[in-house]
């Protein structure tokens with residue numbers, strides 16, 4: 142019997158692309174203030190660079206405008222990006238799913254990797270505390286405890302006072318979200334959303350999810 146559903150955050154509950162757009166809008170405003178370059182142009186540049194490669198986007202921006210820059214200037218933009226309060230929302234199927242879980246007496250949790258400041262800002266922006274019983278940001282435990290390390294799953298199992306075989310984990314990333322089933326008897330669901338970042342990644346240790354869903358509306362079939 143399922144007693145808790147635990148979710149990944151990025152591209153499971155919120156859109157990573159929407160977050161990236163929000164972060165680049167923030168950076169574009171800073172660049173406009175500091176260098177008097179039109180923020181809409183800067184935003185388009187950042188998205189264009191990102192769509193080619195997610196690496197060194199800010200370096201390439203400074204290069205384009207022939208602005209001399211230091212490592213500190215790049216780190217400052219990274220800090221601004223991670224620290225900004227993002228303009229993001231849950232995917233449309235999230236709150237109806239949580240309402241249904243609540244009706245059934247099933248608890249809800251989040252386990253998320255990613256930089257701890259950025260992840261906390263995302264969680265605050267969608268008021269996740271109001272909707273979830275327990276939230277674990279693995280980066281707060283230490284970089285070594287990012288998924289697929291089992292520590293966060295052990296912690297949330299304790300906090301939710303359930304056993305692993307009463308837990309379902311919903312994630313999107315083949316590189317880290319489903320390997321847990323080889324360590325703990327958790328049922329894993331892969332959500333296949335459109336236009337997500339990790340759609341074509343390779344399964345860690347070739348371990349695949351138990352089931353695939355296209356929307357959280359399908360979750361009731363796995364409870």
Ligand SMILES: [Mg+2]
Nearest residue numbers: 149151152313
């Ligand atoms: Mg994810």
